[in-house]
Amino acid sequence: MNQKISKADELFFVVDEHDQPLKPLPRKLVHGYGVWHRVSHIWLQNDKGQLLCQQRSFEKELYPGFWECFFGGHIRPNETYEQAAIRELDEELGVEVNAKDLYLWRVYKFFDKAEGYNNEFMGVFVARWNGKLEDLVFDDGEVARAAWKDIPEIKQEIVENGGKGWTSIGYELQLLDELGLRAT
Secondary structure (H helix, E strand, O other), X not given: OOOOOOHHHOEEOEEOOOOOEOOOEEHHHXXXXXXXXXXXXXXXXXXXXXXEEEEEOOOOOOOOOOEEOOEEEEOOOOOOHHHHXXXXXXXXXXXXXXXXXXXXXXXXXXXXXXXXXXXXEEEEEEEEOOOOHHHOOOOOOOEEEEEXXXXXXXXXXXXXOOOOOEOOOOOHHHHHHHHHHHHO
16 A cells, blocks of 8 residues: 655755765754755756746745745755756656756855754756746646746846845856856
């Protein structure tokens, strides 16, 4: 008999403060106690230099309805950053990429000082994708909608509005600057 695991009991790839693997733990414990864990973030850029941004589902545990420049999610036990990136794009958008399509920008260490419970190592990837918005499939309830946005527009929204309505990790502006230079 197949039992569906609740989101709270979903197992995360747990690590120590140096990103060394530990025993997997359920989501509710990981987020509830600030346990270090891994996630993958994937930034999709088209040939025009635009980024595919998402408005997070209004049902999300953290930052419901906020915009962000990436897609992704938590890494499962025994999964690599890269494998999770590929899986997450398919689950969240119906977009299929291969490992060769992904460029690892860096693994970013995020300590959530404000909330104290979302401590993550983020494998941050960039991939080229020129698909159409109407080709996207939002089946898993993670994404409310998506839109192509120009990098200067995103930076303006983040900086001038004090980040209001956008998730803030800490690396966004640096990566936006680097991607903006590549697009020109």
